[in-house]
């Protein structure tokens with residue numbers, strides 16, 4: 001059995017030595033931060049035209065995270081490519097010949113991708129929060145306000161879990177085309193659309209992204225008397241992640257490389 | 258040492274590898290020969306634990322592959338399909354492999370030097386030619402300085418100089434006492450590198466023999482005769498107790514007889530001969546016959562067992578395998594024919610055409 005630290009080191013070398021890592025993570029950061037900043041700026045400048053209702057339920061913290069809707073697409077690409085590119089390039093055979101203990105190989109890959117996503121996710125979330133609040137002027141939230149720190153840390157967690165979900169799903173699908181073709185439309189279109197359709201949203205609110213994003217809300221929205229709270233929501237997402245990762249492991253263990 | 262015991266792999270209802278049992282020993286190059294689709298690559302993938310056998314067993318130095326701790330220090334392999342992420346530099350590709358098996362980082366530079374890729378070490382490998390990719394794969398196999406090396410069709414994509422290089426590399430590794438297991442679908446290629454030969458067809462073991470024995474057994478020698486009076490010639494030969502085989506082109510073949518004896522016989526009966534030539538079937542032909550029933554993909558026109566293509570015995574330009582007594586080992590300085598390295602396998606078909614030679 002090869003040493004766990006050796007396999008982790010090898011996976012770190014792998015992840016840092018391909019360009020897609022840099023550009024997907026950089027893109028996720030830039031898009032989320034830039035879009036969040038613009039939206040905050042827009043809200044600050046159009047505040048007076050908002051209805052009193054909208055002003056009352058305005059959530060400055062959550063508003064600064066709006067850019068994540070788009071930025072997360074880059075995270076999906078990152079999570080999918082981390083594992084699926086091993087299959088599309090044939091590298092998986094080299095990797096498993098070097099580390100035939102497939103569980104160790106997979107755990108190391110998940111750990112390295114997860115750790116990197118956590119660092120980038122937290123950085124993104126704190127940067128966009130403080131930048132967004134600065135641009136919101138008098139409507140801003142303080143990090144010390146109740147629930148705000150939770151939301152900011154939660155946004156970083158959400159991004160990490162999203163990456164891990166994609167790693168697990170891609171390990172099951174074993175192809176970048178399939179992985180991206182299914183996950184991108186799901187998180188960008190299917191889930192957001194289904195979650196606003198009456199009746200259907202009763203189910204859609206349990207989708208990983210819908211449940212996970214709950215933690216970023218500080219001011220409860222008008223329709224947010226859902227069946228779970230912020231931690232419950234991220235917990236539901238964590239269950240999805242666990243299932244996806246387990247599924248990925250079973251496929252990797254079972255199938256020929 | 259590699260040991261296979263009844264190794265079998267089925268993909269659906271297709272049996273790719275069928276109860277293979279053999280042992281690959283250290284100190285010699287063992288050739289793994291079979292037509293395309295015979296199951297060579299599948300066997301090698303099972304050896305590395307990449308594909309799970311349907312039944313049977315394969316062991317490396319007595320252990321299953323997954324039981325090896327830091328397997329690259331025991332066995333290094335070059336697989337047939339490209340198994341490299343093209344977005345990574347050659348150096349980083351080898352570095353991540355080395356780190357996983359705690360192989361010292363300096364080995365990366367060493368193997369890059371060995372395969373002649375030092376100059377492009379920092380280049381992303383997607384820009385590499387087929388031959389350079391092959392060399393990078395070989396570098397990865399050598400990384401852990403393993404006792405067992407396995408190469409799946411290593412000459413594919415290499416230029417004649419590269420082919421020469423890999424042959425010498427394999428022989429050198431075997432001479433150091435290592436186990437070298439190399440696959441090919443070309444008999445001519447095997448004849449130049451391998452001392453031991455394992456032949457498979459349709460996943461089944463067809464031969465497990467030393468190269469010398471294979472040559473001895475399979476290089477049928479015969480005499481070819483042609484006469485303007487074929488009927489009389491046949492009668493005379495038959496009357497003298499010879500078994501006469503007619504070839505399609507109006508000639509006869511007599512196996513295992515001396516040309517002089519047959520010539521004198523014809524002279525006694527005042528028969529005009531237009532041809533009297535001692536022949537030796539090529540190794541390639543022997544291989545084709547051995548695997549004829551198991552060939553998966555015929556290129557064009559089926560190979561008919563027994564329909565031998567005559568090869569002139571003497572001409573020097575044909576190379577040793579077509580003439581003279583069968584050598585027990587390939588001549589050390591055998592060079593690939595100029596610009597003809599890729600076509601060797603098909604040379605036996607039209608030996609007389611001599612294109613480019």
Ligand SMILES: Nc1ncnc2c1ncn2[C@@H]1O[C@H](COP(=O)(O)OP(=O)(O)O)[C@@H](O)[C@H]1O
Pocket residue numbers: 268271272273291292293294295296297298299300553
């Ligand atoms: N992953 C696979 N799925 C289905 N059939 C396969 C697979 N791999 C190989 N085969 C089949 O198994 C047979 C042996 O293939 P292979 O081992 O590649 O032969 P070789 O390397 O000797 O050319 C072929 O008929 C091939 O089509």
Ligand SMILES: [Mg+2]
Pocket residue numbers: 294297298299337409410
């Ligand atoms: Mg093959």
